Amino acid sequence: MKTTTPMLLQARQLQLKYRRRVIWDIPQLYWHQGESIYLRGINGSGKTSLMKVIAGLQSPSKGQVKLNPSGHKPANNCCYLHQHPWLFSNSVRNNLLITGHSHHLKGLNHQQLNRQLDDLLVWAGLMELAEQPARTLSGGERQRLALARARLIQPRFWLLDEPTASLDEQSVQRLALMLEELQQQGVGLLLTSHQQNAVTELCSQQWMLDNGQLHI
Numbered sequence: 001m002k003t004t005t006p007m008l009l010q011a012r013q014l015q016l017k018y019r020r021r022v023i024w025d026i027p028q029l030y031w032h033q034g035e036s037i038y039l040r041g042i043n044g045s046g047k048t049s050l051m052k053v054i055a056g057l058q059s060p061s062k063g064q065v066k067l068n069p070s071g072h073k074p075a076n077n078c079c080y081l082h083q084h085p086w087l088f089s090n091s092v093r094n095n096l097l098i099t100g101h102s103h104h105l106k107g108l109n110h111q112q113l114n115r116q117l118d119d120l121l122v123w124a125g126l127m128e129l130a131e132q133p134a135r136t137l138s139g140g141e142r143q144r145l146a147l148a149r150a151r152l153i154q155p156r157f158w159l160l161d162e163p164t165a166s167l168d169e170q171s172v173q174r175l176a177l178m179l180e181e182l183q184q185q186g187v188g189l190l191l192t193s194h195q196q197n198a199v200t201e202l203c204s205q206q207w208m209l210d211n212g213q214l215h216i
């Protein structure tokens with residue numbers, strides 16, 4: 001991460017409406033970098049919408065999400081990971097390379113760049129699949145590649161929408177180990193899941209969306 005000063009993401013009077021229907025109304029919300037939060041709520045309670053608003057991918061109807069220290073934008077420091085990650089159709093390694101080129105890896109020489117990609121492939125358990133087309137990966141492998149790709153961008157806040165849906169026990173454990181390493185680096189994690197598992201157990205806090213209210 002670029003600096004060591006932890007950030008605080010906060011919002012006041014945050015509201016989301018679709019037409020006249022209020023999805024949620026949140027008087028205040030604080031998320032310190034380094035905190036891991038399990039966001040719960042029944043289908044349709046507004047979890048995905050809240051994550052997208054926090055990550056700067058969607059505008060709220062009222063209020064604003066801010067980062068402290070001020071001057072930083074949520075969209076530049078948050079990464080929202082979809083349940084079904086979108087990947088480039090070329091190889092696993094090239095998925096990382098393309099993302100790396102468009103971010104901070106531009107200044108690295110060929111050898112340094114390859115070393116960084118190798119480290120990420122090892123972290124994600126994808127070294128043996130590095131030359132395989134990403135479209136042929138299994139669900140668990142796709143998730144791990146999406147995580148490795150996001151790590152290149154070095155977000156402070158990671159928002160994972162149903163990362164373990166349709167993963168078997170072993171894949172969940174593997175993902176949990178990867179997320180644990182991110183936690184040790186001091187990132188913030190916010191994740192949803194309809195089942196409690198090794199990934200949700202990493203979270204020391206829970207937020208519950210219920211009937212338009214966020215219970216913290």
Ligand SMILES: Nc1ncnc2c1ncn2[C@@H]1O[C@H](COP(=O)(O)OP(=O)(O)OP(=O)(O)O)[C@@H](O)[C@H]1O
Binds near residue numbers: 018041043046048049
């Ligand atoms: N673009 C939109 N226009 C109108 N309504 C929408 C739109 N996007 C979402 N909604 C509605 O907002 C509500 C919240 O949706 P959201 O996807 O945030 O819920 P969720 O808690 O993530 O659900 P799930 O657990 O099923 O993924 C739902 O009732 C949904 O139909």
